[in-house]
Amino acid sequence: MSTIAVIGLVLAGFGAGLIGSTAGLASLVSYPALLGFGLPPVIANVTNTTGITAFTIGSLASTRPELRGTWHRLWPRVGVFMAFGVAGAWLLVASPPGSFEAVVPWLIAGASVLLIFREQVQNWAMRRGRQLHSAGPAFWIMLAGIATYGGYFGAAAGVILLAWLMLTNEDSLAYSAAEKNVLLGASNFAATLGFVFISDIHWAAAACIAVGGIVGSYVGPKLLRRAPERPMRLVIGLLGIGLAITLFLESLA
Structure with a gap:
């Protein structure tokens, strides 16, 4: 890898950590950067999942007070996300050639729309009054679906999961x-373990994303307390829609 490529991917990882710590859509920054680096779409997605797994280190360190005393409830959910994260990874690799390239523009477009309308999604979940309960089968089925999607691609999984948790629990937003x-860290970790055995990972590029992302996820909340976060999300979301359109047109060529 050239020095320019290393610097570019580290900066992309930093941006992904920055956005991931506020908007929950890190892949909208890191995945296009890996495509620009020259990786094929599937390998770029696999490498991206591997890199952003490291972001969990920063988030766990900063949310220990919220999680204290709740791990007995979390472990079964972690198990679901690990199992179905592997399933999503297998689905990505086992899909017919070209299928991921065909669906990824729609995934990016959907993630971009969710990024732009993040508050509306969260407010919708709160207005619903948590009519579903986390003990019911619908809760676990939806968790399994989100975990599978996280292992397959992952962009917007954070927004969807946060809305679902707020809809089905009485817990605070924090x-x-x-x-x-x-x-999501469990899903990404499990998917990465699967990719080690069933796919190719560009480890150098993943390391660059990971290093930049750990720093970005650590400093992001501090910087964005003073920054206009909503306009930044709007710009990134519109760029994501532009990327989705570009990839869609390329898939037709």
Whole structure:
């Protein structure tokens, strides 16, 4: 890897950690950077999942107060996310050639829309009055679906999961966000373990994303307390939609 590539990917990881710590859509920054680095779409996605797994280190360190005393409830959910994260990883690799390239523009577009309308999604979940209960089968089925999606691609999984947790529990937003980080970290970790055996990972690129992302996820909340976070999300979301359109047109060529 050239020095420019290393610097670019570390900066992309930093940006992903920055955005992931506020908007929950780190992949909208890191995945396009890996495509620009020259990796094929599937390998870029695998490498991206490997890199962003390290972001959990920063989030766990900062949310220990929220998680204290709740691990007895979290472990079964962690198990679901690890099992179905592997399933998502297998689905990615086992899909027919070209299928991921065909679906990824729609995934990016959906993630971008969720990024732009994040508050509306969260407010919708709160207005619903938590009519579903976390002990019911619908809760676990939805968790399994989100975990599978997280292992397959992952962008917007954080927004979807946070909304679902807020809809089905009486927990505070701070705790729900902390639980989201734990569960998605488990899904990414399990998917990465699967990718080690069933796919190719560009380890150098993943390391660059990881290093930048750990720093970004640590300093992100501090910086963005003073920064106009909503306009930044709008810009990133619109860029994501532009990327989705570009990839869609390329898939037709």
